[in-house]
Amino acid sequence: MNLEQIKYHTCPFDQEEGILLTDIEEMLPETGDNGDLQYYCLAGKHTFQLDDDDDDE
Numbered sequence: 001m002n003l004e005q006i007k008y009h010t011c012p013f014d015q016e017e018g019i020l021l022t023d024i025e026e027m028l029p030e031t032g033d034n035g036d037l038q039y040y041c042l043a044g045k046h047t048f049q050l051d052d053d054d055d056d057e
């Protein structure tokens with residue numbers, strides 16, 4: 001898994017930049033109960049998860 005490719009994602013709530021939550025060594029991404037990646041929205045100061053079917057094109 002290349003974390004650089006998934007490190008940033010646009011927040012679905014306010015369209016601001018979100019950064020991937022990882023463990024302290026930034027080797028493994030933190031995931032929610034259902035395995036979705038979790039991101040921290042820098043502008044909104046909240047976390048959000050990605051849905052599996054979220055096709056961000």
Ligand SMILES: [Zn+2]
Binds near residue numbers: 011
């Ligand atoms: Zn946000």
